[in-house]
Amino acid sequence: MRIGIFTEAYTPYISGLVTSEVMLKKALEKKGHEVYVVTANLESFKYSYDEKEKVLRIPGIPTGIYDSRLTSIYPLPAVNKIKNWKLDVIHSQTEFAIGTFARLLAKQYNIPLVHTYHTMYEDYVHYVTKGYFNKSSKKLVEYFTKFYCETTATELIVPTTKTYKLFKEKYQFEKNIHIIPTGIEVERFYEERINQKEVIELKKNLGITKKDFVILFIGRLAEEKNIEFLIETQKSLNKKYMNMKLLIVGDGPDREKYINFAKELNLEKQVIFTGKVAWEEIPYYYHCSNVFVTASKTETQGLTVIEAMASSIVPVCMRDEAFISMVTENLNGLFFETRNEYQEQIIKLYKNKEEHKRLNKQARIQAEHYSSNNYAERVLEVYNRAIKEKKESRFRIIAKITKKLKGEDK
16 A cells, blocks of 8 residues: 655654654554655755655745644645655645645545544644634634544544544534554563663763652643643652652753743752653653653643553553543553642652552553554554545446436436
């Protein structure tokens, strides 16, 4: 099968979405399929094509949302290149410029279009509106999302029940919706794959000692991730346990704000900011920690939770539907809703080493359900369904035209 993945974000950009796209491409290629990527050029305003990796980059303008760029919706220089690929299916990962390009190409060349909805956009409009017209902007996002997914996509994929409910209950979506939790290359996080000497060296560089109990967050440093909650609660934890440290890995628009907030609370030594970390180095940061935490309520899934579990690190999550599908409370992870509950869960793991060990073990077992191979298998089923549906739709149209020509359709 010849597959085209269309996305606004791809390497060298680092995000959960990019991680899932790279993983899917590799997993599909391992199964013998040809996979092409169409994405925005984050490094220059030129077209470029990597023949070896099959990645076409289209120039675009900065959006003001992290490092992303917005391309034109029908870049002519790219059309002939893509046409020559003779794609069997297009898999769009965005609703905007390159997503619209995917839609136009799919319609023009009669290619089935599978779409994955990754982001709860209504939680992100503040980046563009800066606090103004949020209500009307959210309605616009809702309209655009429904238009793209319902009128153009042959099949729709969502990662969790939370997203499924958004489409079925709020958007009244009528087409097929496939719930497929995004997979990862779980093997690269396994403890046996990690060089422990490098972990020891990394801890030394980060100022982490053998006595320290490390609470880890990995992700974009931005408002919707609720990082202030973690930093503020760290102050309370350190009043009881000075050897607890919060390790914050990643970059984002609010990084300086959080660094200053930690300074205001006199937590310079207890809260460690690493900045942006290379994709291949990420597993080592999990293995520097004792527990992984997230207080976000805007995730569609949260791939870092799976990464933590694959690393045999228990996740402690804000109670949200995005995480409930992955984490079973007191089996392979813990939940909280309030600051007091969060503290209690962390202290429980700190004090009860046997319970902590049991949860870590179960986390690793659960992570194996999210392997890249399993994910690719399920996505391929959707591709095949979309191709079949497209063919049947074509036959229905031909039959209707034939009937009309014969004068049978009155």
